């Protein structure tokens with residue numbers, strides 16, 4: 001039985017972060033100012049605390065300063081908007097990351113929109129989404145951006161290919177579909193109301209699983225030789241694709257962990273340095 005080639009996101013992410021660290025050091029040498037990412041967290045959800053800490057650690061290792069703003073769980077939308085507006089206006093901050101989810105009492109969209117587009121290194125504003133969809137310069141959502149980098153690294157040209165994106169969230173499914181469309185793939189979105197998901201997935205040359213359901217995409221639904229990108233992460237290192245069956249049908253496949261996951265932070269760091277370079281004007 002044939003085995004797909006693994007797409008080594010961990011290795012590619014490491015190379016992107018090394019290159020990013022060199023650019024961060026260069027910026028500091030030239031201007032005396034290191035790039036700075038502000039992280040904003042509302043409340044103390046343990047998973048969110050861990051994610052933010054991980055991002056701060058990676059920043060430090062890459063020579064990017066991080067400034068953390070911890071807000072109490074009861075923070076109102078207006079208070080959060082004020083915080084993000086102040087960070088947007090602060091010339092010593094080059095990128096802003098609002099850790100989400102922010103809690104049901106907050107208007108998340110209003111909060112995201114308080115982030116200045118030139119500091120939206122997580123690619124969450126309407127402005128970033130439209131620029132990305134129109135193929136204009138701007139910051140992309142980090143996970144979709146990381147997925148496209150992985151495809152490029154393995155010489156997968158989406159042009160003319162049938163791409164099926166399973167999931168349509170604002171941070172993952174929708175934007176990755178738009179990026180694939182921008183690269184001339186024929187894109188189909190699937191979601192919880194899709195009927196006969198299997199038959200749609202079977203058509204795909206490129207499958208992106210961004211669905212949040214463990215092992216939903218089964219090997220028997222993978223077209224032989226297809227490229228399988230598993231963006232999902234569930235407890236126990238389980239993705240949204242049934243890896244053991246898919247690996248015998250796919251041509252290329254991302255492992256979980258070590259596939260898409262590490263690419264997300266790498267793109268976040270890279271976009272922070274790009275933001276700093278643009279804002280400082282070097």
Ligand code: NAP
Nearest residue numbers: 143167168169172191192210211212231232233260261264
């Ligand atoms: P989400 O907001 O929960 O969206 C899930 C999407 O899947 C929705 O569009 C939903 O459809 C669709 N869906 C749910 N059940 C389905 C089913 N049975 N058949 C077809 N579609 C179905 O999730 P997300 O934030 O996009 O995350 C998706 C996965 O990616 C999760 O496993 C998450 O852990 C992972 N993730 C990884 C990274 C990373 O850095 N690697 C970053 C973000 C997320 P409806 O729209 O109809 O509800």
